[in-house]
Amino acid sequence: MKITRQKHAKKHLGFFRNNFGVREPYQILLDGTFCQAALRGRIQLREQFPRYLMGETQLCTTRCVLKELETLGKDLYGAKLIAQKCQVRNCPHFKNPVSGSECLLSMVEDGNPHHYFVATQDQNLSVKVKKQPGVPLMFIIQNTMVLDKPSPKTISFVKAVESGQLVSGHEKQSITQLKEEQGLLKNPEQKRRKKRKKISGPNPLSCLKKKKKAQDTKSTPSEKKRKRKRIRNRCTSKLLSEKQNAE
Ligand SMILES: [Zn+2]
Structure with a gap:
């Protein structure tokens, strides 16, 4: 059982790596529900994440998630402690915190540019995350963590990219990189600098x-x-x- 679970994870991870540029260290955004489930299942996240994903991981959360856990009080004290040990990633709600689920969703919108994973037990959030292409989703089931298979939205996005209908953000990046390497992309600023150099005359030495x-x-x-x-x-x-x- 454990071997097949890990095989599936490897396959799904490969899919996200190849099509969306997901790379180590894998950055996993945790919400309060996931922390709570880990606490109940006595799952040592810092050990289990890298073992399950077979790579370096960074456990992250946001201020909004922490704020929400604080307001929910004693029942979620343990979950709050777990979340507080995570790295806090900047969200756009610095002055007006929103709910944890709303915040995490905002972190992976617009093509998930930072390649975040979302780890949650919140079904509503999961449904919304699956509508965003290219976001690896994780949850805990029967006291073990699982990387969900790529969502239908994610798969249809990849197919559209492959058939040439779309250019993914990841591909855009690699195209510009290639262009830069071959000198096809010239910044107007660089041109100006070169001209200035010519005017300044040869090196006195x-x-x-x-x-x-x-x-x-x-x-x-x-x-x-x-x-x-x-x-x-x-x-x-x-x-x-x-x-x-x-x-
Ligand atoms: Zn936020």
């Missing part, structure tokens, strides 16, 4: 070297010239002397 070389090269032809002059002088002197002799 390189000028010094050139001058030295120039002097060296100059010295040799001038010597040659002197020699020529001497030869000419000799010739003229010879001619003169001959003329004088003739006279």
Whole structure:
């Protein structure tokens, strides 16, 4: 049983890695319901997540989730302690906190740019997360954690990308990277900088070297010239002397 569970996880994870650019360390957003279920199932999240996903993981949450757990009081004290040990990721509700589920949903909207996983027991949130393509969803069932299979929305999105109807955010990134590597993308700012460099003139150090070389090269032809002059002088002197002799 355990082996098949892990096999499925590996397969699903591979799907998200290949199609959505999900990478280690896997960033998993936990909500209060998931923390509570982990507490009840006595699941050591810090051990189990990396073992199950076969990779480095970062347990994260948001201020809104923590705030919600605080307001819910004593019953969720243990869950709050678990959530407080997670890294707090910035959400857009700094001044006006929203419910944990609303907050986590906002974190994975618009193509899930930070490649978050969502770990929740909240069915309403799960349904909404599944409508966002490319968000790995995790939950606890029978005291074991499970990575859900890619949602129908996620699969149809990938098929649309493959048939050329859509360009995924992940692909957009790699396209721009390729373009940059091949020098096809030129920032107007970079062009300006290059022009400025040209105006500023050559490196003074390189000028010094050139001058030295120039002097060296100059010295040799001038010597040659002197020699020529001497030869000419000799010739003229010879001619003169001959003329004088003739006279
Ligand atoms: Zn929030």
